[in-house]
Amino acid sequence: MRRWQSASYQRGWRFRADWFLPEVRTVVTSLATRSTVPAPTAKSLGAARARNGVSISETMTDFRALFAAADQSLDIDALQSLAEGWAEVAETAPPISCTDVYTGLATQAHFQRRIHEVSMSGSKHPGSHALAILTLPRPLDRRNHCWTVLARMGEAVQGQLQGTGATAMFHDSAIHVLFPVSESNVARLVECKTALEAVGEGHLSPARMSFHPLSAATAMSTASPITTAQDSSFEPN
Template sequence: MSVRATDSRWNRGDANGTDRKVLRARWRTASLAAGWRFPNDWGLPEVDEVCATVVADGEVLAALADLGRARARSGADLDETLTDLAALHAVVTNPAERGGLVAADPDATPAQLLRAMALAWADATLGDLRDSAATETLTGLATEEYLQVRIGELYRHGRRNDVHPADRYVLLVVTLDLSNVAGWPRLMAMILVGDALRSVFDGGETLAVLGPSVAVVLAERDAALPGRVREARALIARQLGVDPQLHTARRVDVRLERLPCGEAAARSLVRAVGRA
């Protein structure tokens, strides 16, 4: 199997897809024999896509890239993913009628196939890392690092267009009193705050969590802002009031911080707010 699935023995697919089923079964057996750790996790829709492409003698690189991304998202490591690819290559290049167990040899896999699979796997993996770096897992709000990036973008845009971010944006700061709250209720409080802020500020504002009890919104200073601030304060209090364990956390401090003149000072403000 090179860039195209050229072995004529795999070009006969009948209307019932029998050859695809045979290919899939042999591939799975070879992959398990080569060390695939969790048999129940091997079968993915992308596996069937690859089999159909091979049987139809189609361009297999795109199908392998899809499978590489799917393997990464399912938790398979790169070595396991490439060994699985080697198992497919061994099966395709060793027809069923020869009999016996087919051995996967990653060193025999064509470089183009390895590259397509490895790049797709890496792209999906790095994409997950980028997402996790930009978003705090628990609340779904942006991290402080991402907010700092947005702050930098605003100030660079302001310098280029001769406008000042302080004239157009404000930092809405929400601080909870969680001194008497511990364990899961403490985490739930911030989840509820994030949910309330997303509900009120749903127009593309940057929402971030800056600490275990502090969330912020980078919002435009427009005529609707005062009403949104009141709505956010009321909704947060209402959300927290559902849980008796969060009674003390209902004392919510919601305030507006005007952005300072300089970018460095704005970055310092974000750090200070998160450590208050």
């Protein structure tokens, strides 16, 4: 269990105090005594993670860390059961964190709060932050992208924007990114667009990206993250 916990932390588990659950011990016991994780056991862990507001991406990465810690090959059937347990609960579980459980990105409420905070400090550092919107194609056969695509989408965004100081959110088939303006960050956003277009065998291609300056007045008065930006696009220096 300690090896699993350490491996999970190394792979990016966000909140260390939230890692241990009773279901964790059950999974470890099964793997140690039977060398397998039965479907109901894996499913219970997935459900527990969803109830605790852990994203599907983080849940699956954590489960992969278990098999790495045990020096065993990943059990694909167990991983699928884990995902099924997570998915069954995610539809009905109340949100308890600032992280969206499907993508691992910021929730809409948290993103709007960050917009407000940055706008409030904008008078001291005008032009220090901007909003990028990466608009993605909508799925042809359903209203929303399936949760597996959303998970991979979130992984791509987090991987590309790590260390930039950016806050990202998925809303209305678009990734909204609040970021500190710099040449390197704009380059990272371009790389993020490319990574998104490669997700799901091109299901998110072509993506369109636009940049917008923040408007403190509209950021404070609107509930829509899209309208927190002025209409005109801009080119960061």
